[in-house]
Amino acid sequence: MAMASMPACAATEFVAKGRESAAVLKAMLGQLPAVVGAGATTPHGLRDLAEQILRCCDRALAALHSGTGTEEAASSSRKRKPEREDRLAAPPAATGSKRMRMSRGERGTRVEKKGxxxxxxxxxxxxxxxxxxxxxxxxxxxxxxxxxRGCMARRQVQQSDTDPGVYLITYFDEHTCCRDDDAVEPPPPAPFVINFGSSTASSDDQPSGSPWPSSCDDDGPVETHTSSALCSSPEEELQAGTSCNVAEFIVEQSTPVPELMGMMHLTEWEWEWDRMDGCLDWEFGKGESSFDIDGFVRYDFDCIDLF
DNA sequence: ACGATTTGACCTGC
DNA sequence: GCAGGTCAAATCGT
Structure with a gap:
């Protein structure tokens, strides 16, 4: 709750919101042809403009992120009380600093998942x-x-009070287990899962202990490309407004920070789509749209000065 | 026997 | 002192 490094944090939030607004604009522009009718003139200039805004925001976020990140890292190395000798004599630095980080409210990437x-x-x-x-x-x-592999990724999962079917998941640190050593053993391949319509039920069928989402079981490894198998690309999909309706997507997992983008091997457009998706939720969730709000991930940037 | 989970204790920041 | 995060011994499941 504490807003460490308030100015940078606020700036990050503003930029993030601006970026999301641009993403929404881009999405709306992308949908325009479908709304107006096939063959309608595409406002390429406007879309390019929106993309440009997105890129600028991304860079601003990255800059803010890296800046505050180092700041955070520096401050996290501050003094701490000595550990109890009888328990933590061996690895004081590792366990201690981590615990400090967590205790003082290290912010992660929050995701809501349904089912x-x-x-x-x-x-x-x-x-x-x-x-x-x-x-x-x-x-x-x-x-x-x-x-x-020394992967320090962590997550906290809590069932929503208001909707027990919704899990509030907060991710901390990134998966290094799937970043460097592809040669050793393929990492769990489906960090990003898109379910369609009835996915919730199948998810419920899934034993909670199983590490794999149901959508993975169907086709094996599933990556964001899964959506593009049905639609050539999310953006094209938005433009086309075909049967593979965006509204049918239930994005069940995502990590909006760029670092996690890298960790999940998302390509740039996947990242764009990912983020845009969240924006759609954020904006269209207010009311009139036909988007499946409940199933969408709600991104919470908090302050992206973690990591 | 081994790995995963449970759970109480401990640690830290507020 | 309290709440939240982590550790690690005990327990469980295979």
């Missing part, structure tokens, strides 16, 4: 805590490959 808490990664539960004011405990997971 399942699976996201394609394999997690090991390491803790559970009852949270005051919440009906459900918070579950703490770390990457299964923490020991094998």
């Amino acid at each position: 399942t808490m699976e996201d394609g990664f394999i997690w090991r539960k390491y803790g559970q805590k009852d949270i005051s004011g919440s009906n459900y405990p918070r579950l703490y997971f770390r990457c299964t490959y923490k020991d094998d």
Whole structure:
């Protein structure tokens, strides 16, 4: 809750919102031909402009991100009380600093998922805590490959009080287990899952302990390209407004920060689509649109000065 | 036997 | 002192 480095944080939020607005604009422009009718003139200039705004915002975010990130890293190395000798004598730096980070409210990337808490990664539960004011405990997971590959990715999962079918997932750190050593063993391949319409039910069928989302079980590894298998690309899809309606997408997992984009091997347009999707939720969620709001991920940038 | 999960204790910031 | 995050021994499942 504490807003560390307030100015940068606020700037980040503003830029993020501006970027999302641009993404919405871009999406709306993309839909225009479908609305007006096939063959209608595409406002290329406007779309280019929107894309330009998006790029500028991305760069601004990246700049802010890196700047505050180093700031954060520097401040996180500040003094801390000595660990208890009888328990934590061996690795004081690692455990101590991490605990400090967490305790003082390290911000992660929050994602809301419906029906399942699976996201394609394999997690090991390491803790559970009852949270005051919440009906459900918070579950703490770390990457299964923490020991094998030193992957420090963590996540916290909490069932929504208002909608028990919704899991509020907060991601911390990035998956290094799937970034460098592809040669060793393919990482869990479906960090980004797009379900269609009835996905929620199949997700419910999924045993909660299973590491894979149901949509992965169908076709094996699923990446964002899955959507492009049905639609040549999300943007084209938006333009075409065909049967593969954006409104039918339920994006069940995403990490909006650029670092995670890299970690999930998203291409640029996937990233654009990813982000845009969230924006659509954010904007269209207000009312009149036909988008499936409930299923959409709600991005929460908080302050992107983590990592 | 081994790995994953549970759960109480511990640590830290507020 | 409290709440939240993590650790690690105990327990469970295979």
